[in-house]
Every structure is written in structure tokens, then in C-alpha cells.
Amino acid sequence: MRICETIDDMRAASRVARREGRPLGFVPTMGALHEGHLSLVRAAKARSHVVAASIFVNPLQFGPTEDLAKYPRSFERDVALLEKEAVGILFAPAPEEMYPAGATTYVSVEGLSEKLCGKSRPGHFRGVTTVVAKLFHIVEPDLAFFGQKDAAQATIIRRMVRDLNLPIEIFVCPIVREPDGLAMSSRNAYLNPEERKSALVLNRSLTQVKNRFDQGEREAAALIESAKKVLAQEPSVRLDYFEIVDPATLDSVQELTRGALVAVAAFVGNTRLIDNTLLGA
Numbered sequence: 001m002r003i004c005e006t007i008d009d010m011r012a013a014s015r016v017a018r019r020e021g022r023p024l025g026f027v028p029t030m031g032a033l034h035e036g037h038l039s040l041v042r043a044a045k046a047r048s049h050v051v052a053a054s055i056f057v058n059p060l061q062f063g064p065t066e067d068l069a070k071y072p073r074s075f076e077r078d079v080a081l082l083e084k085e086a087v088g089i090l091f092a093p094a095p096e097e098m099y100p101a102g103a104t105t106y107v108s109v110e111g112l113s114e115k116l117c118g119k120s121r122p123g124h125f126r127g128v129t130t131v132v133a134k135l136f137h138i139v140e141p142d143l144a145f146f147g148q149k150d151a152a153q154a155t156i157i158r159r160m161v162r163d164l165n166l167p168i169e170i171f172v173c174p175i176v177r178e179p180d181g182l183a184m185s186s187r188n189a190y191l192n193p194e195e196r197k198s199a200l201v202l203n204r205s206l207t208q209v210k211n212r213f214d215q216g217e218r219e220a221a222a223l224i225e226s227a228k229k230v231l232a233q234e235p236s237v238r239l240d241y242f243e244i245v246d247p248a249t250l251d252s253v254q255e256l257t258r259g260a261l262v263a264v265a266a267f268v269g270n271t272r273l274i275d276n277t278l279l280g281a
């Protein structure tokens with residue numbers, strides 16, 4: 001696996017990988033890799049001649065009181081996992097490589113970036129779209145792979161790619177869960193054993209909504225109320241939001257149809273976790 005730490009080196013590797021029109025697949029990550037990330041790598045391998053991944057803890061998407069400094073970092077372990085999956089190129093730049101001194105240019109998808117996590121994490125999605133746009137510009141992939149766990153992020157990136165006419169096909173891959181149902185996340189490493197047990201309530205709340213939807217309930221307010229009752233069973237879990245939205249616009253829906261996105265964010269101790277499900281999927 002070729003490890004590139006500079007933009008020039010990454011661009012050179014990309015040119016070689018894409019020679020003769022061979023498709024290049026790309027999996028952007030912030031490291032601390034788990035099976036969810038590796039499922040994206042495997043999806044990329046199935047559709048690409050060469051797979052590139054990135055590891056970059058993007059400071060632009062963290063708020064001033066968030067966990068940038070303590071975000072899990074395990075570079076050597078991550079490299080070993082990617083090599084085992086036969087990833088061809090790893091782009092691992094330093095922050096100063098990605099953001100020149102005095103940089104003041106951002107990419108923002110207005111109308112979407114203020115919804116769901118964007119409401120409680122102002123500026124978060126602007127940071128995401130700025131870094132993803134830069135990564136796309138540097139890596140020049142034909143295909144890019146993201147996880148459904150970050151459903152709002154995936155919607156926003158799709159819109160950015162469409163609006164900016166970027167020649168990249170976006171794939172969104174299913175959530176990967178632990179055997180007990182907890183959605184895999186690098187931030188799960190923050191949880192102590194008691195918090196880890198409490199965190200399961202997020203998936204239980206989503207399952208409650210799915211079950212009631214399958215039984216015929218179509219009123220979003222009733223479904224949300226039933227989910228909140230499940231979440232209230234874990235007093236140590238503090239709800240950020242529980243919403244049912246159109247997955248293409250992230251607008252709240254009142255009368256549900258198949259394909260609605262049910263999304264939850266909550267604090268388990270000091271750790272903010274997210275999860276979601278698509279109704280009827």
C-alpha cells in the first residue's frame with residue numbers, strides 16, 4: 001500500500017491508479033477504523049480497480065467544545081487493517097497540508113446543513129463538505145463510499161456532488177452493527193461498560209418505530225412519542241433529537257411513507273452517538 005502524506009504525492013498516485021480509464025474507488029475516514037469502515041472498503045473493492053482510503057481527523061468539523069483533541073487515533077493499527085484489505089493507496093495528510101495558513105474558503109450546502117446534526121453542531125456539515133470537496137479534488141476518484149449511519153452527511157454530500165457537477169458516483173452502504181445491535185462508531189471507544197449497555201437504547205428506540213410502522217402506524221408524532229418513551233427508560237441517556245424526515249431533503253414529515261428516515265442522536269454520558277433506520281427498507 002502506498003502511503004501519501006502530501007497532496008502532490010496523492011495526486012501522482014491517483015494519476016497512476018486511473019491510467020487507461022481504470023476506476024478508482026475512494027473511502028474517506030477519520031481513522032480509528034472498525035468493521036463499518038472495512039465494509040466500505042470491501043464495497044469499493046467490488047466496484048473499483050484500485051481503492052484509495054484517507055485518514056484525516058478534520059478539525060473543521062469539530063466545534064470549539066467538542067472532542068477533536070481526544071478523538072481516537074490508531075494510525076499503525078489502521079494501516080495494518082487497510083493493508084489486509086488490499087487497499088492500494090492511503091492518503092494521510094497533516095492538517096497544515098490540507099488547510100494552508102490563512103485559508104478562508106469553505107463549501108457549504110445551504111438548506112440541508114442546518115438540519116438534524118447541523119442544528120446542534122453549528123458549522124459541522126460545512127466542515128464536512130469542505131474537507132470532502134477538497135479530498136475529491138485531490139484524490140479524483142470515480143466512485144466514493146460512505147456509511148448509512150451518517151445518513152444526513154450522505155444526503156448533503158450527494159447534493160454537493162450534484163450541485164458542483166463533480167464526476168463522482170456516490171455509494172451509501174448499510175449500517176454495520178455489533179451483535180447486540182449497537183451501530184459501530186469510533187466514538188464507542190469512549191463508553192465505559194455501563195454506558196455501553198445504556199447505548200443500546202438508541203437502536204431499541206428505532207426498532208420500536210419500525211415495529212409500529214409495520215403494524216400500520218403512519219403518524220410521525222405518534223411514532224416519535226413511542227420512541228421517546230423507550231429512550232426515557234435509560235435516564236443516563238440525554239436525547240439530542242429524534243426526528244422522522246424525508247431522506248432526500250431532511251425535512252420533517254407528518255404522514256409517513258415507505259423510505260422515511262428515522263434518525264436519533266443522544267448523549268450517553270459525555271459521548272454523543274447517532275443512529276438511524278429507513279422505514280420499509
